[in-house]
Amino acid sequence: MSAGRARAVLLGPCRRSGAPAPGRGARRGLASAEAPLRERLAAVQAAVQRASSAASARPVRLVAVSKTKPVELLREAYDAGQRCFGENYVQELVDKAPLMPSDTQWHFVGRLQSNKVRALVQGCPSLACLETVSSEKLARAVDKAWLAAGAARRLPVMVQVNSSGEVQKNGVPPDEVSQLCVLISRELRGLELAGLMTIGAPDYSGCRTEDFETLRTCRAQAAAALGVEEAALELSMGMSSDYENAILEGSTSVRVGSQIFGARDYASKP
Numbered sequence: 530m531s532a533g534r535a536r537a538v539l540l541g542p543c544r545r546s547g548a549p550a551p552g553r554g555a556r557r558g559l560a561s562a563e564a565p566l567r568e569r570l571a572a573v574q575a576a577v578q579r580a581s582s583a584a585s586a587r588p589v590r591l592v593a594v595s596k597t598k599p600v601e602l603l604r605e606a607y608d609a610g611q612r613c614f615g616e617n618y619v620q621e622l623v624d625k626a627p628l629m630p631s632d633t634q635w636h637f638v639g640r641l642q643s644n645k646v647r648a649l650v651q652g653c654p655s656l657a658c659l660e661t662v663s664s665e666k667l668a669r670a671v672d673k674a675w676l677a678a679g680a681a682r683r684l685p686v687m688v689q690v691n692s693s694g695e696v697q698k699n700g701v702p703p704d705e706v707s708q709l710c711v712l713i714s715r716e717l718r719g720l721e722l723a724g725l726m727t728i729g730a731p732d733y734s735g736c737r738t739e740d741f742e743t744l745r746t747c748r749a750q751a752a753a754a755l756g757v758e759e760a761a762l763e764l765s766m767g768m769s770s771d772y773e774n775a776i777l778e779g780s781t782s783v784r785v786g787s788q789i790f791g792a793r794d795y796a797s798k799p
Contacts, residue, residue: 581776626655640699661689663701668709726766766780
């Protein structure tokens with residue numbers, strides 16, 4: 530089944546450009562915002578599975594983005610079977626990590642400043658992936674801190690791509706992605722290049738694919754520069770509003786927060 534046909538079957542017809550997105554829980558099979566967390570999580574997991582099956586894709590990772598949420602909600606999700614969690618703020622991740630079981634898989638998905646690298650590495654030595662490497666300077670800082678910490682493994686990282694060209698977005702321009710990937714893979718012995726990540730432009734049509742197409746192109750170019758198969762590099766793309774669409778376009782990892790944990794309370798951010 531083509532991506533377009535699968536999209537129509539799973540998500541329904543595209544909305545008119547500029548039309549507001551449907552309310553949370555309005556998409557087919559999704560739980561309402563008032564439903565218990567376990568039910569909301571199960572609905573998202575089922576949606577990920579449906580989209581993955583429609584795309585004939587390998588299993589897709591669900592990163593439950595828990596920024597600003599109390600650790601009690603993370604434990605509830607953990608008890609319901611979720612193991613992979615994403616955090617946007619260094620201090621919040623460092624505070625939560627010791628309170629969660631040791632097999633929790635932490636992904637850092639927020640903008641990382643060079644002066645916070647040491648705190649992240651030392652505060653969460655079990656970090657599973659840093660998804661937001663956006664410059665050579667940051668890559669070198671993370672590599673230096675990781676090696677200084679004496680870790681027995683390489684730290685998986687993703688290069689964040691500014692696929693939409695928005696000035697307020699973090700990320701490497703598409704034409705600089707391959708160069709940074711080569712640097713990480715060949716020069717930084719503390720890091721392991723896991724793939725590419727993007728935060729696309731808001732999707733008001735329900736069918737926006739431009740950012741996903743850009744990230745796939747960047748992956749093809751990076752794989753060619755590295756001499757590896759494209760499948761060796763993951764694509765982290767798709768969030769609460771568009772993760773099913775992203776999976777149909779080749780995502781191997783989606784980041785979903787509000788559909789699982791509800792609206793965020795930024796007043797509680799550390």
